[in-house]
Amino acid sequence: MATKITRDVLESYLNCKTKAHLRLAGQQGNVSDYENLLVVNRQEVRQTAIDKLLVKLPEGEVVRDISLTADALRAGPSIVLDATLEDGLLSVRFDGLKRLDGPSQLGDFHYVPMLFHEGRKVGKEQRAILEVFGLLLSQVQGKPPGYGILWHGKESTPTRIKLGAGLRKSEQTLRELREMSDSPSPPRLMLNDHCRVCEFRKGCLAKAEESDSLTLLDR
16 A cells, blocks of 8 residues: 555545545546546536636735645635645645634634535535545644535535534544555445446446345345
């Protein structure tokens, strides 16, 4: 297991632990047309959201592609896009951060995480990602963000997502991913609804058939 825990690994874990294990092992499958379409739609949502943000701010108030450290945030930009948190095991890219008033270890301000999502509705996965972002961000700025902002749907509608309720779950998620990265043994194979669009579908289905997995019963 040589690959770091990235945003992609995190999203994979939230859909399927086996997929996260394969990602950590550096494996790639056959990406479906549907998944490619989601990537395109997310980029469109992202660009629309950024356009809305930049209309209200001078360019100097927005920074891009920075390392997510306390020193970088102390400069106090209003918006941060594509900040990456790195350590020995993590390499997690945040879609964006928004500055708010309120004391933290950075000064008299702090940041909340932003996430771009192609879907119209707010799902459990997006809430979980924002919770993990909130946990990681709190370790940098010394203050947990009260909410995150999800930009979603064709119109890139901003929705506030209250954070904090999933703190223990976020800690468990990161702990299990760290344990997974240290273990060559795959987790128990469990087919689910994500299999229909997953790039590893054929391989997992073949393994499930070989072992007569009970998760085949509803398929």
